[in-house]
Amino acid sequence: MLAEILFFIFAALCVGGAINLLVQKHPINSALSLIVVMGSLALIYLLLGAEFVAAVQVIVYAGAVMVLFVFVIMLLNAGAEERLSDGSRVATILGVPALIIGMGITAALVSHMAGLDRIAIGGPTVMNGTDVFGNPQAVGHLLFRDYLLPFEVTSILILVAIMGAVVLARREEE
Amino acid sequence: MIPLSYYLILSAILFACGVAGFLIKRNIITIFLSIELMLNGVNLTFVAFAAQIKSLDGHIFVFFVMVVAAAEAAVGLAIIIAVFRTRETLNVDRVNLLKL
Numbered sequence: 001m002l003a004e005i006l007f008f009i010f011a012a013l014c015v016g017g018a019i020n021l022l023v024q025k026h027p028i029n030s031a032l033s034l035i036v037v038m039g040s041l042a043l044i045y046l047l048l049g050a051e052f053v054a055a056v057q058v059i060v061y062a063g064a065v066m067v068l069f070v071f072v073i074m075l076l077n078a079g080a081e082e083r084l085s086d087g088s089r090v091a092t093i094l095g096v097p098a099l100i101i102g103m104g105i106t107a108a109l110v111s112h113m114a115g116l117d118r119i120a121i122g123g124p125t126v127m128n129g130t131d132v133f134g135n136p137q138a139v140g141h142l143l144f145r146d147y148l149l150p151f152e153v154t155s156i157l158i159l160v161a162i163m164g165a166v167v168l169a170r171r172e173e174e
Numbered sequence: 175m176i177p178l179s180y181y182l183i184l185s186a187i188l189f190a191c192g193v194a195g196f197l198i199k200r201n202i203i204t205i206f207l208s209i210e211l212m213l214n215g216v217n218l219t220f221v222a223f224a225a226q227i228k229s230l231d232g233h234i235f236v237f238f239v240m241v242v243a244a245a246e247a248a249v250g251l252a253i254i255i256a257v258f259r260t261r262e263t264l265n266v267d268r269v270n271l272l273k274l
Contacts, residue, residue: 015187015188021204037211045221064244111178121175133228
């Protein structure tokens with residue numbers, strides 16, 4: 001029962017934050033509402049038994065990546081967005097809710113036809129007396145054994161990203 | 175216990191919000207935030223299916239998505255800074271020509 005209550009509270013926070021991201025004019029408000037979405041998603045991951053993913057979600061996503069975003073917004077002194085092109089207001093007012101509700105209904109129909117709404121998930125997965133599913137030990141075993149090569153390749157990706165960021169953001173020398 | 179479909183519906187709604195933000199927003203940073211929102215919606219699908227089939231491979235995929243998102247954020251924000259230096263604007267309607 002507690003899981004249901006927590007899920008609905010944080011799912012509502014997620015959707016509310018995502019809609020607030022669309023409604024807000026100033027990018028800093030959008031960034032802060034995205035942090036709300038990511039924090040609520042971390043709790044939903046905990047409900048699914050993904051402890052380590054939840055921790056990484058808070059540390060890497062809501063922490064590092066969003067700090068980078070907020071830092072750039074403040075560095076560039078970004079103001080409220082100005083609209084130059086007169087986009088169709090009807091498309092914005094009707095189309096966006098239609099898109100969001102339509103995607104939700106589509107997901108509901110598809111998962112109903114696939115029989116996924118009868119499968120209840122979450123809760124502890126006990127092995128040898130302790131809940132091992134999704135804890136750092138289990139994830140680490142998988143990451144450093146079966147997925148060792150992809151893990152090493154991501155380090156190259158990150159190295160390239162660091163060098164790319166430095167080169168792109170560098171000031172051109174006269 | 176919560177049905178799997180609820181998680182899928184939530185992730186579809188988050189993804190749709192990201193798509194809508196990507197389409198209607200004119201600030202390049204907000205467009206970038208919408209992309210992050212879409213990635214989060216996909217991550218929720220991965221974790222939900224990982225919980226359904228009791229396999230941790232979905233969690234590993236989430237990590238790789240997070241790594242790619244972090245790398246993308248670093249490079250993308252560097253590009254935004256470079257664009258702002260040359261154009262003095264963050265509005266994508268003003269950044270519609272390849273040449274200055």
